[in-house]
Amino acid sequence: MDENKLMEQCYENLIVIDVGANLTNKKYSRDLDSVIQRAKDSGVQKIMVTGTSVKCSKEALRLTRIYPGTLYSTAGIHPHDAKSYTDETWDELVEVAKNPECVAIGECGLDYNRNFSEPDEQRRVFEKQIELACELKKPLFVHEREAHDDLLEILGKFLDKLPPVLIHCFTGTTEHAMNYLDKGFYLGLTGYLCKDKSDTGVRKLLVDNLIPLDRLLVETDAPFMYPNTRASKLPVHVKDGLTERSMTFLHRYCTFQRNEPCSLPAIVEMIAAFMNKKPEEVALATAFNALKLFGLSQ
Ligand SMILES: [Zn+2]
Secondary structure: OOHHHHHHHHHHOOOEEEEEEOOOOHHHOOOHHHHHHHHHHHOEEEEEEOOOOHHHHHHHHHHHHHOOOOEEEEEOOOHHHHHHOOHHHHHHHHHHHOOOOEEEEEEEEEEOOOOOOOHHHHHHHHHHHHHHHHHHOOOEEEEEEOOHHHHHHHHHOOOOOOOOEEEOOOOOOHHHHHHHHHOOOEEEEOHHHHOOOOOOOHHHHHHOOOOOHHHEEEOOOOOOOOOOOOOOOOOHHHHHOOOHHHHHHHHHHOOOOOOOHHHHHHHHHHHHHHHOOOHHHHHHHHHHHHHHHHOOOO
């Protein structure tokens, strides 16, 4: 490729980093290579593969070895999976977490929305993972649904030694977001943005510019959280902010059944439009935050 063409691509492409994609999901077992190639073509330079159980964290680490420099992993037990905790598998998780390609502990946290595991169990397994993150000095990748107060209380016990904390796929209220930001935590936003119909949620946060750019990260949470840009409630200026290029990746490859990391540029464009900022500015800031927070080497 000649140099001009390359330069052109740099200008056209948003360079973004997806800090949360569930690429160990069986929905990708047939064509992961293409999924990753499409992500790169769309401008997603690096992807963090979320570990949600011991088994899945091991698999996520394995993937980082196949795509070095592109994929990174996390190691953790999702609150839904807290009931699967055993002392034996915990030791395995710790071993996985010690690898340099594993850049965060989680996803871990509390989910009282569905309570697939008992709240007591969730809290116990969450605390173990916080302790591990403190010990290994790796950031925490946190999942929270309808458990804001308990989550803050538990994290509060560790505040003096806590590593950086990312509240991933934030879907709460502006008030909750402010509480997290006050504690110095980072917020991860996804295609949920299209689903948010409240007056006090994620959209409000962006419109009122309440999230400093140096605390914002972006993620797809693929195969979940498909950004439905056709949602009728998306304001006109946000729809207008979407480029043909990002829409091509979104509509050609992503569906409700299977979102892909290549939808991230569209998400960034929407976030930027809501914030009244340039997409390049949001892309650059969030990519920088990801590199800094998780130490993703080049
Ligand atoms: Zn989650």
